[in-house]
Amino acid sequence: MVRRLAKPMAVAVAAALLVSACAESANTADASTDEETSVTILQADIGMGLIKEAGANNTEFLGATQATLVRKPYVESGQDGVFEQDPFTYEGYLAESYEVSDDGLVYTFHLSDAVSAAGNELTADDVLWSFELKFGADTSTAPGAMSPVITDPATQFTKIDDKTVSITIASPGLGTTLLSMLADALAFVYDSTEMQANVSADDPYAIAWAQENPNYGFGPYEITDWEVGSYARFEARDNWILGTPEVDVVNVQVVPDAGSRASTIRAGDADIVEGLSPTDAADLASVDTLIVPTVSSPNTSQVLSLVTNKAPFDNLLVRQAMSRAIPFEDIISNVYQDRAVRTGSGIVFTNTPGYDAAGLPEYEYDPETARALLAEAGYPDGLSFTLTVSAADAESQATAVQIQTAARPAGFDVQIETVPGADFHTGRYAKIWQALLSVQAPWALTPIYTLNLLTGVDSQNNMSDWEDPEFYEALAASAEVIDQSSAEAGAAWNVAETRLLEEVPFIQIAQVQPGIAISERIAGYAWRTDNTVDYAHLSINE
Amino acid sequence: MTTATTPPTAAPATRRRLPGSASMVPVVAPLVLLLLVAALGPLLAPYSPIDVVAAPDQPPSTQHWFGTDIYGLDVFSRVIAATRNDLVVGLVAALLATVIGVGVGLFTGTNESRGGVPGSVARGVTRGLDLFDALPQIVVGLVLLAFFGRNLLTLSVVCGLLMVPTQARVVRTEVLRVRREAYLESARLSGESERGLLLRHMLPNSTWPALENASYIFGVAVTVAAGLGFLGVGLPPPTPEWGAMIADGATAASAGRWWSSLFPCLALAVTVIAFSNLAHQYLRRR
Numbered sequence: 001m002v003r004r005l006a007k008p009m010a011v012a013v014a015a016a017l018l019v020s021a022c023a024e025s026a027n028t029a030d031a032s033t034d035e036e037t038s039v040t041i042l043q044a045d046i047g048m049g050l051i052k053e054a055g056a057n058n059t060e061f062l063g064a065t066q067a068t069l070v071r072k073p074y075v076e077s078g079q080d081g082v083f084e085q086d087p088f089t090y091e092g093y094l095a096e097s098y099e100v101s102d103d104g105l106v107y108t109f110h111l112s113d114a115v116s117a118a119g120n121e122l123t124a125d126d127v128l129w130s131f132e133l134k135f136g137a138d139t140s141t142a143p144g145a146m147s148p149v150i151t152d153p154a155t156q157f158t159k160i161d162d163k164t165v166s167i168t169i170a171s172p173g174l175g176t177t178l179l180s181m182l183a184d185a186l187a188f189v190y191d192s193t194e195m196q197a198n199v200s201a202d203d204p205y206a207i208a209w210a211q212e213n214p215n216y217g218f219g220p221y222e223i224t225d226w227e228v229g230s231y232a233r234f235e236a237r238d239n240w241i242l243g244t245p246e247v248d249v250v251n252v253q254v255v256p257d258a259g260s261r262a263s264t265i266r267a268g269d270a271d272i273v274e275g276l277s278p279t280d281a282a283d284l285a286s287v288d289t290l291i292v293p294t295v296s297s298p299n300t301s302q303v304l305s306l307v308t309n310k311a312p313f314d315n316l317l318v319r320q321a322m323s324r325a326i327p328f329e330d331i332i333s334n335v336y337q338d339r340a341v342r343t344g345s346g347i348v349f350t351n352t353p354g355y356d357a358a359g360l361p362e363y364e365y366d367p368e369t370a371r372a373l374l375a376e377a378g379y380p381d382g383l384s385f386t387l388t389v390s391a392a393d394a395e396s397q398a399t400a401v402q403i404q405t406a407a408r409p410a411g412f413d414v415q416i417e418t419v420p421g422a423d424f425h426t427g428r429y430a431k432i433w434q435a436l437l438s439v440q441a442p443w444a445l446t447p448i449y450t451l452n453l454l455t456g457v458d459s460q461n462n463m464s465d466w467e468d469p470e471f472y473e474a475l476a477a478s479a480e481v482i483d484q485s486s487a488e489a490g491a492a493w494n495v496a497e498t499r500l501l502e503e504v505p506f507i508q509i510a511q512v513q514p515g516i517a518i519s520e521r522i523a524g525y526a527w528r529t530d531n532t533v534d535y536a537h538l539s540i541n542e
Numbered sequence: 543m544t545t546a547t548t549p550p551t552a553a554p555a556t557r558r559r560l561p562g563s564a565s566m567v568p569v570v571a572p573l574v575l576l577l578l579v580a581a582l583g584p585l586l587a588p589y590s591p592i593d594v595v596a597a598p599d600q601p602p603s604t605q606h607w608f609g610t611d612i613y614g615l616d617v618f619s620r621v622i623a624a625t626r627n628d629l630v631v632g633l634v635a636a637l638l639a640t641v642i643g644v645g646v647g648l649f650t651g652t653n654e655s656r657g658g659v660p661g662s663v664a665r666g667v668t669r670g671l672d673l674f675d676a677l678p679q680i681v682v683g684l685v686l687l688a689f690f691g692r693n694l695l696t697l698s699v700v701c702g703l704l705m706v707p708t709q710a711r712v713v714r715t716e717v718l719r720v721r722r723e724a725y726l727e728s729a730r731l732s733g734e735s736e737r738g739l740l741l742r743h744m745l746p747n748s749t750w751p752a753l754e755n756a757s758y759i760f761g762v763a764v765t766v767a768a769g770l771g772f773l774g775v776g777l778p779p780p781t782p783e784w785g786a787m788i789a790d791g792a793t794a795a796s797a798g799r800w801w802s803s804l805f806p807c808l809a810l811a812v813t814v815i816a817f818s819n820l821a822h823q824y825l826r827r828r
Binding site for chain 2: 086257258259260262277278283330333334335391394397398400401402404405406408415416417418420428
């Protein structure tokens with residue numbers, strides 16, 4: 001819908017004027033204060049929720065102002081000027097270090113002397129309060145997202161002393177996922193002293209207060225000025241635990257139209273633009289002065305969910321036929337301009353340590369086989385179904401058109417239905433449609449998380465409404481393996497993934513590259529699993 | 543005497559008619575062309591308008607005269623195919639708005655000065671039409687389509703309903719004028735019933751403006767349908783419809799890929815201008 005509402009030409013002119021004005025302002029600052037460095041970033045209008053638990057939030061803003069116990073380190077990617085998070089390694093951040101008990105069930109974190117933007121030193125109470133908030137606030141998504149690793153912080157979290165916290169998990173195989181979650185936005189640690197001073201009867205966790213007072217975190221920046229839907233200004237903190245960031249000021253401007261954002265950075269009037277369409281990203285990749293990151297295993301993927309609680313996809317043969325009616329390669333080249341990859345049909349990331357792909361079923365476009373499967377399922381003349389997509393998701397609409405064309409010779413008459421973004425979110429969780437296209441981007445890339453993400457029992461995210469005891473049994477057995485990077489673990493996950501692929505509750509179509517472009521003036525861009533820009537890792541090229 | 547007067551009057555009459563017919567050519571020709579394209583669309587389109595036939599965003603070429611859109615659909619074939627859909631919307635909307643508008647206009651025009659229930663209802667309907675007309679058509683269209691669903695029929699009906707107040711107001715105004723005409727009073731004095739007055743005198747004498755206005759309604763309905771399509775609430779994709787095509791190509795146009803939105807824009811403009819011109823010509827001649 002956003003794309004359709006855009007009036008690109010007018011917006012382009014407005015955006016260019018706006019950004020030019022800001023760029024001038026930044027340059028003026030550079031001239032007047034030799035040491036101040038600034039970066040201008042253009043974002044889509046993704047909202048400015050300033051606390052994760054408020055529901056809608058801007059994860060990038062939170063990443064700049066908040067911090068986690070551990071983090072995933074950055075490593076150089078195969079592309080010059082681009083770093084990548086290593087999603088399977090964890091290092092201390094607010095915790096100086098951590099240790100794991102011999103049975104793999106207890107993780108003990110030793111806290112650093114980090115100081116919040118409000119001036120309070122980090123304590124164990126901050127960790128406990130933060131997780132009490134995450135599991136107590138009505139608007140928090142943490143309870144669902146962190147299950148089954150963290151289900152009850154009150155019993156799992158223990159304050160050893162002011163600077164030591166331990167977390168106990170139910171199964172040793174959940175350990176790597178625990179660390180991964182603790183490194184992501186769901187696990188920001190808040191300044192409990194500051195927040196508790198601002199609670200009220202109507203706002204017991206100070207969430208409403210935090211929306212208006214964003215500088216209560218331990219992150220590298222504080223927000224000094226902002227206007228919802230328009231701009232935000234971040235200034236580096238001198239007392240951040242990892243040192244002062246190299247970029248002093250980050251100016252974020254909201255430019256709703258993707259084409260206008262692309263035009264602006266092409267003209268040299270922005271340093272980083274986010275939320276580019278694949279076509280614009282592919283275009284900008286050919287510009288010498290820009291970097292368009294291509295990472296080895298992107299975590300954003302497009303998924304076709306086949307809702308199994310109603311015809312026709314309550315029939316396994318029909319689902320299997322559908323898996324042969326998707327033009328994977330056409331979608332990658334036509335919709336994503338080759339800025340997407342397909343590393344097999346599985347959903348476990350193939351770069352996971354110990355990954356085992358032996359014997360996994362592969363989905364390939366094969367309309368004849370699809371037609372034969374449909375006939376076997378009782379549909380010799382083919383069948384018609386409705387594929388629902390969000391009007392706010394241009395790539396899913398384009399993918400739907402590709403599927404519609406390619407699935408026709410396979411015997412599927414695909415009727416495309418676009419619904420407004422809000423209705424799409426409601427409907428997909430209610431599982432009311434026959435099939436739908438959505439975009440998934442798991443932050444934690446461990447096998448248990450990715451396999452559980454769209455299949456959980458009674459989970460809203462289980463959009464296919466597929467609950468299979470045999471799969472869950474394999475999943476539980478895999479989680480019992482202590483060393484999750486071992487071949488033993490890989491083999492165990494393979495059993496669960498094989499079952500999933502045989503049952504075809506959903507089809508992962510492709511992994512999509514980040515839609516971002518960076519000026520050559522900027523160094524240190526690092527791709528993260530939350531697909532946000534880490535301002536603290538940026539620097540200015542001489 | 544009679545033989546002497548007939549020939550001189552015939553020739554000037556012919557000469558007067560010829561320039562008039564010639565002046566109608568620019569008015570009628572685009573309409574004929576549009577109707578032909580709508581009727582023969584499937585024969586004229588080189589590709590299926592709903593199937594991916596090439597890589598997306600290909601510029602105009604000998605293979606794809608108008609290029610391909612963001613999906614890889616042939617823009618020329620879709621512009622052709624959309625003609626039928628958009629004209630159907632315009633036609634159904636104009637018919638519906640005119641039929642309902644005439645009925646409502648007759649009712650309100652003949653009853654609103656009366657007392658009792660009919661008068662109250664007529665005045666209420668008139669105020670209701672004013673209120674309905676004051677609401678933005680696109681917003682009302684969004685609500686109605688959300689309620690009735692999205693297909694060619696509902697889109698046409700919704701566009702027609704949006705135009706009813708315009709037609710009803712035209713007819714009501716005309717009825718108020720006709721009611722004061724002497725021939726109506728004569729008919730009433732000669733014993734004509736109220737029903738007879740309505741059907742034999744008011745209806746034929748007060749509906750012509752609405753019929754002439756129908757071509758204007760046609761153009762507006764096509765524009766509204768395109769507007770709804772632009773907002774993504776028109777016909778489901780990839781059904782060819784000019785408004786949706788313009789929206790699909792809008793972002794690409796800002797990045798220099800102008801072709802997928804330009805051609806449906808032109809088709810829409812030609813259609814609206816053609817039908818508006820027809821209405822203008824009718825009004826001018828009256």
